[in-house]
Amino acid sequence: MTLAVVGASLGLRAVESARRTGYDGRIVLLGAEDRLPYDRPPLSKAFLAADGPVAVEPFLGADDLRDLGVDLRLGTPATGLDPIAREIHTGDTTVPYDAAVIATGAAARVLPDTEGISGIHSLRTADDSAAIRSALDSGARTVVIGAGFIGSEVASAARKRGLPVSIVEALDTPLVRAVGPEVGEVCADLHRAAGTDLRLGTRVTGFASQDGAVTGVQLSTGETLPADLVVAGIGAEPATGWLRDSGLLLHERDGGIICDGTLAAAHGVYAAGDVAHVANALFDGELMRLEHWTNAAEQGAAAARHALDPASARVFSAVPYFWSDWYSHRIQFVGTPRADEVVVAVPAEDGFTALYRRGDRLVGAFTVDRPRDIMKYRKRIAARAPWSEAVAFALETAA
Amino acid sequence: MRIEADLNKCDGLGMCEAMAPDFFEVGDEGTVVVLDGNPGEEHRTDLAAAVDACPVLALKLVS
Numbered sequence: 217m218t219l220a221v222v223g224a225s226l227g228l229r230a231v232e233s234a235r236r237t238g239y240d241g242r243i244v245l246l247g248a249e250d251r252l253p254y255d256r257p258p259l260s261k262a263f264l265a266a267d268g269p270v271a272v273e274p275f276l277g278a279d280d281l282r283d284l285g286v287d288l289r290l291g292t293p294a295t296g297l298d299p300i301a302r303e304i305h306t307g308d309t310t311v312p313y314d315a316a317v318i319a320t321g322a323a324a325r326v327l328p329d330t331e332g333i334s335g336i337h338s339l340r341t342a343d344d345s346a347a348i349r350s351a352l353d354s355g356a357r358t359v360v361i362g363a364g365f366i367g368s369e370v371a372s373a374a375r376k377r378g379l380p381v382s383i384v385e386a387l388d389t390p391l392v393r394a395v396g397p398e399v400g401e402v403c404a405d406l407h408r409a410a411g412t413d414l415r416l417g418t419r420v421t422g423f424a425s426q427d428g429a430v431t432g433v434q435l436s437t438g439e440t441l442p443a444d445l446v447v448a449g450i451g452a453e454p455a456t457g458w459l460r461d462s463g464l465l466l467h468e469r470d471g472g473i474i475c476d477g478t479l480a481a482a483h484g485v486y487a488a489g490d491v492a493h494v495a496n497a498l499f500d501g502e503l504m505r506l507e508h509w510t511n512a513a514e515q516g517a518a519a520a521r522h523a524l525d526p527a528s529a530r531v532f533s534a535v536p537y538f539w540s541d542w543y544s545h546r547i548q549f550v551g552t553p554r555a556d557e558v559v560v561a562v563p564a565e566d567g568f569t570a571l572y573r574r575g576d577r578l579v580g581a582f583t584v585d586r587p588r589d590i591m592k593y594r595k596r597i598a599a600r601a602p603w604s605e606a607v608a609f610a611l612e613t614a615a
Numbered sequence: 616m617r618i619e620a621d622l623n624k625c626d627g628l629g630m631c632e633a634m635a636p637d638f639f640e641v642g643d644e645g646t647v648v649v650l651d652g653n654p655g656e657e658h659r660t661d662l663a664a665a666v667d668a669c670p671v672l673a674l675k676l677v678s
Binding site: 590 | 627629630640641642643645663668672
């Protein structure tokens with residue numbers, strides 16, 4: 217029996233889960249990056265701080281890896297999958313498997329036509345993070361493109377160092393897809409209050425450069441913002457190019473793998489994390505592809521269990537959860553923003569809470585600086601708690 | 616079995632509370648409060664899940 221896991225970061229969670237179930241067979245773990253698996257959330261948070269850790273630490277050392285008994289092949293991106301023959305290809309080699317977990321994640325979208333200009337980065341890998349940190353260390357004027365979570369965290373890191381930063385966002389409200397328009401406005405205010413220059417409804421039309429290094433960002437308003445560092449936080453796309461000829465069902469919009477509720481993508485193949493679209497039974501079967509660490513960790517563990525013992529596979533229906541640190545604020549969200557109504561239950565002085573209603577139940581909750589409350593909402597969403605009860609709880613916490 | 620929480624590492628993200636709400640809660644200080652530090656053996660699976668779910672590896676189960 218061989219379990220093959222593709223994608224090292226999340227894949228290692230799957231490997232740990234597999235061993236925890238008592239599986240003592242062979243495990244092959246393939247990683248595209250040539251470094252030991254590490255967690256990504258700190259790359260846009262602690263690692264960008266002036267007093268943050270200077271090196272990205274792998275979350276398991278070489279000894280732990282040895283104990284897990286895994287055949288780890290780093291710098292070995294998978295290039296193809298044959299689910300009928302049960303083989304994974306990595307260029308010139310073939311890895312036969314009995315069960316496979318795909319956790320290749322997503323790759324940051326890159327700005328077109330910027331290859332020849334230095335100082336322009338996306339943020340996905342440890343190397344990206346190191347380059348951005350080094351620019352911040354030398355006092356860069358920063359322009360962030362895209363007001364998503366990654367971009368907002370970069371802006372936050374710059375402001376914490378007292379550096380000037382602008383965020384350029386094409387939409388009129390940030391984070392509409394992630395939290396809805398009402399709460400997007402609240403997020404915009406957090407940026408403004410911290411002194412970040414937020415340009416909404418504005419497009420980037422080009423870049424100014426000198427001697428191959430970026431010096432400015434040209435905007436649709438005709439203005440040019442001076443910049444030594446440009447960070448593109450314009451989203452990520454599932455890393456599924458290698459699956460194009462596999463016969464797996466890929467989503468027409470982003471190429472993500474379409475899975476059933478148990479994370480199965482084909483016989484013997486399960487997917488987890490940023491790469492997977494999964495119908496969530498808790499939210500009327502809504503197809504969700506989540507780019508959150510928490511979701512990935514939970515799915516990675518479940519995918520390994522299901523791959524090793526398909527008969528035991530159960531529908532995966534966790535409540536999505538993500539957090540983000542902006543300036544001195546903790547932002548947290550549980551559930552789905554797709555709602556009939558959004559109600560602000562706790563005003564901004566004492567933190568902020570918005571609740572999301574679908575029909576007569578609570579389906580989402582967004583908080584700022586209310587770390588005590590968030591899991592109470594998550595529990596209610598999982599239990600399909602009635603809306604009135606959730607609102608009563610929110611009012612109680614505000615009192 | 617004993618639960619150990621490293622409050623210097625804890626970031627108050629609440630995954631432990633999500634996995635095992637009878638044993639963990641994010642408190643007023645924004646860090647974890649262990650509600651029952653000496654749980655019975657029958658809770659090992661839930662507690663192990665909570666320990667594994669911690670994004671900053673602040674929890675330990677000492678048997």
